[in-house]
Amino acid sequence: MTRLHHTYSRLSRRSLLGGVLGVTAVASYPLRQAHAGEALASTGEKILLTDNDLMDLQNSISGPVILPTSLIYDEVRRLWNPAVDHHPAVIAQWQSLEDIQAALQFARSHNILTAIRCGGHNYHGLGMADGGMTIDLSPFRGVEVDEANKVAYVKGGSILRNLDEATIPLGVATTAGVVSHTGVGGLATGIGQGRLARSLGYTIDNVRGVKILTPDGRHLRADATQNSDLYWGVRGGGSNFGIVTEFEIQLYDFDPTVTSISYTYPISKAADVYKTLFEMGEVVPNAMSLGGGVRTNANGETTCSLGGNYAGPMADAQKILDPYIKKLGDPLRTRMNEVDYLWLQGIADGDLLAKSATYYQSGFFNHVDEKIAEEVADYATQNTFPGSQVQFGHQAGKMAKVAPDATAFPHRDTKFQFTTDVHWADRRDGPANKKFANDTWAAVKPMSSGGFYVNLAFGPSEADIREAYAGNYDRLVEVKNKYDPDNFMRLNVNIKPTTAG
Ligand SMILES: Cc1cc2nc3c(=O)[nH]c(=O)nc-3n(C[C@H](O)[C@H](O)[C@H](O)COP(=O)(O)OP(=O)(O)OC[C@H]3O[C@@H](n4cnc5c(N)ncnc54)[C@H](O)[C@@H]3O)c2cc1C
Known part of the structure; x- marks a missing residue:
């Protein structure tokens, strides 16, 4: 030992x-004492x-x-x-x-x-x-970059930092998540939402192929021409079909200087902040990705905020935002500056929430309006649990340019994703926090367009999973029947094969 x-x-x-x-x-590890x-x-x-x-x-x-x-x-x-x-x-x-x-x-x-x-x-x-x-798989990490063809070959145990550190210094990048220690394995088989998604699409839209170990032991290449059913399913269908040992991900030329944006307002402005976010969401260029809502910080201060990032100079971002932001009156705090994208990709890594228990509810909206802003604000302003948030995140742009049946993820008409997340350090606070998130979502869900991001789910029922995959569900079952008929890969948002006993 x-x-x-x-x-x-x-x-x-x-x-x-x-x-x-x-x-x-490394040499093998003799297990001296097995138990x-x-x-x-x-x-x-x-x-x-x-x-x-x-x-x-x-x-x-x-x-x-x-x-x-x-x-x-x-x-x-x-x-x-x-x-x-x-x-x-x-x-x-x-x-x-x-x-x-x-x-x-x-x-x-x-x-x-x-x-x-x-x-x-x-x-x-x-x-x-x-x-x-x-x-x-966590020791199975590493990224090789083919600069000439703008492709990254990413080992299945890698984290996002591996991908960003291998690409951004070379003047290329792809779209992935917003915290650098998230695994590529789970994110790139989910959908992969990130700061560049409005201009480059979800991560799954940039996976050009995978090498995957199927439960029967075959190591297959899956792409648009080989095992194309598997390629379709693995982009959104999680680990239902096997273990991805390598992702082949599209890269793009990229200027790493981007503008980071944040405005904070008193809670009395919550409805107006949601309205402004919805209004701007429809018109800003795809190089800008916005989000915001109500948040209670660790000291118990509840405010609302609006922010995001713009792949371009600060002066341009200011020009785009000013007409809308001016209508909101004076913010409590403003932060807008040009930053290095690699630094920005790590900015949330040390978030205090990372040490707290977490629970989520989330769903998609393909339509947003003033009434939704007011009703959500009514619930969100009751939010006083430290760390809790009631937010909308910007979607659409390039994400909406892919057909709903082109990958396993169908909700391509989404304009905003709603999330409410709660966090607690003392386990006795768990039930009250979860109740807040569940009650908020129960009130907001009827206004949503259905479905949710499977990577944010907490033990969804079979009916929930059907809703998440909508018109793609039956085709996912077919792929599951073919590649994992015994449902060996079941610790995921599980697509149940009809072949399993
Ligand atoms: C702090 C934080 C920030 C996040 N930010 C984002 C974000 O910006 N964008 C976003 O889209 N999501 C984000 N997420 C959600 C994230 O996509 C999911 O939590 C995802 O499951 C994480 O993948 P992982 O590999 O780290 O997880 P793990 O817990 O290691 O695995 C999760 C699932 O993925 C499967 N899996 C893992 N590796 C492989 C592989 N190589 N082949 C096949 N299946 C595999 C596993 O079977 C398991 O079902 C975030 C989560 C956290 C906690």
């Missing part, structure tokens, strides 16, 4: 640096993993196998959302494609409930199997 801990700390440092240094091969124990089968019953089983697993891979008896177990099983406390029977960290294949084979032969962990950001804890096995 001592050796196991020692080698982990080396790996841990390397995973932090993975995108910069790449991952190097037989119970695990959860994918069908729900308990199974026994013997010492020999665990030794076999360790002997088949070069990365470490981490058991509940390990001193590092709690560190490795920790996820971004501290409200999630999952205890896997076994965690295996992988170095190479061969490792991931061996892990998959082990999981399948023992029929263990299996999760795939990349950045560990899934709010509901889908990246860690409670009682089952977790295949931790």
Whole structure:
């Protein structure tokens, strides 16, 4: 065990640096003492993993196998959302494609409930199997850039920082999320909303192809011409069809100096802020992405704000915004400056909320108007829980230029995404916070256009999942039937195959 801990700390440092240094091969990790124990089968019953089983697993891979008896177990099983406390029977960290294949084979032969962990950001804890096995891809990081063809080849365990750090200094970029330690694996199989999405589309719209390990052990290329059904499904259908070992992502020429925008107003202006946001949302250029709403900060101050970013000079941003902003009167605070995009992509990384339990409700709006602004403001202004937010985020632009059936994600006519998120440090505050988010969403949902972003979901029902995929649901079931007929990949927003018993 001592050796196991020692080698982990080396790996841990390397995973932090993975995108910069790449991952190097390591010798295998002999598991000196295995501890037989119970695990959860994918069908729900308990199974026994013997010492020999665990030794076999360790002997088949070069990365470490981490058991509940390990001193590092709690560190490795920790996820971004501290409200999630999952205890896997076994965690295996992988170095190479061969490792991931061996892990998959082990999981399948023992029929263990299996999760795939990349950045560990899934709010509901889908990246860690409670009682089952977790295949931790986080050491499997790295990005190669083909500058001539403007393509990034991204390993399936990479985080967004790996992608940005490999591309932006070269004068190219793609569109991904707004926090640099989010996993590419979960984000780029969800939709991938980010600061450049209005001008470049969702991340899934820029995935030109994937290499994917399907549950039957095949390592397939999926793109517009090869396995095109799989390519269609993996762009929005999450981990339902296999483990993506490599994403091929489109890059664009990019000037990294962008304008960051933020105006803060007293809470009495909430309805006007929503109205102004809706009005501007219809007219500003795609280079500008806006959002805002009501927020209570950590000190209990509730204000409303409006902000975003513009891929261009500050003077131009000012000219676009001024006519609308002037109508709102004097803000409490204004911050507008030109910043380096790579810096901006990390600005929310250390947010205090990252240490708090989190809960979300969200949905899409293809129509917004003054009445919606007033009704949402009525609920939002009751928001006094520290860290809570009731926000609308700008969509449309290039995101709306893709047909609803071109990828698994159908809600292409969305103008704004509504989110209400709550955060708490003391678990006794959880129920009241969740009630606020649930009550707010219950009031707002009837005004929405239906559907939600699956990556923000907390245990959606089958009916919710059908609503999320709308007209694409039946086609997703067909793809699932073909590539994962036993529903091995089930720790996700699950598309149930009709072939499974
Ligand atoms: C702080 C924070 C900021 C966020 N910001 C954004 C944002 O700006 N834009 C946005 O769109 N979303 C954002 N999200 C939501 C994010 O998209 C989801 O949480 C997503 O699930 C995170 O992916 P992950 O790899 O980090 O998660 P994990 O918890 O590791 O995995 C989540 C799911 O993805 C699957 N998965 C992971 N890797 C792979 C792979 N290689 N192949 C197949 N399936 C895989 C897993 O099976 C699991 O079901 C944010 C989340 C957080 C916590």
